Amino acid sequence: MKPYEKLIFVDLxxxxxxxxxxxxxxxxxxxxxxxxxxERWSSFVNPGRPxxxxxxxxxxxxxxxxEAAPSFDALANAVHERLADGLFIAHNARFDYGFLHHAFARTGHALQSEMLCTVKLSRTLFPEEKRHNLDTLIVRHGLIPEARHRALADADLLWQFWGKLVRDMPPDxxxxxxxxxRQKSGFLSPPATPQTESS
Structure with a gap:
């Protein structure tokens, strides 16, 4: 892990x-x-469907x-810029990265970030635990949710989880x-449904 790289916690x-x-x-x-x-940023997105x-x-x-929110097309440049030059971190990251990968592709952009999944990270660091969904991590690690199943609040929980790891575990x-x-860009295979430990 690069010691001073930009960390980008994402939720959709x-x-x-x-x-x-x-x-x-x-x-x-x-x-x-x-x-x-x-730096925190969030936006509603008009999905163009109910x-x-x-x-x-x-x-x-x-x-x-x-209804009055911008479409993803209108946000694509701003989102792409915010995801550049950092490690993309999400809970069941394949789901979030996959949605953004497809959304960017429809606008002519390419998403090529390295990715880290916090479900897999939790499983690796705490193999004795059976559950690693976000609600479980909140209780296990004393995280403080502002809300649940809202994008910025859940992204903030991942940052809290990361901070807890950094404080409590040996750096090595x-x-x-x-x-x-961590996975490099190009890992994404054809669409798949999210894992059960998503959030």
Missing amino acids: ETTGANLVNDRITEIGIVAVHPDGAV IPSFIQGLTGISDDMV TITHAVKKL
Whole structure:
């Protein structure tokens, strides 16, 4: 693990789990720069289709809330810039990276970030534990949620989890785990549904 690289904690809310047919409704990014500066950014995204009632109930994001929001096309340049030059970190990162990969592809952009999954990181560092979803990590590590299933709040939880690891574990242990788990761009295979430990 590079000692001073930019860390980019990412969470998305979407209309469903299908990477091809569903769309993003909210993006949350917490970027931690090498000098320690923290930059938070979030936006609703108009998905161009109704949000299923189940998803509205889970996230609290309604059709009315995204009606006046920009489309992903309109946000693509800003999001792409915010994801550049850093390690993309998400919980079940394949899901979030996959949605962004497909969304960018539809706008003519390419997403080529290295990626780290915090589900896999938790499993590697705490192999004795059976569950690694975000609600479990909140309780296990004393994280403080501002909300759940909202993009920026969940991205902030991942940063809190990272901070807890850095404070409580030997640096070499974290470095070895991250080096083992980080994946380079181009890893993404055809669309798949998210893992059960997503959030």
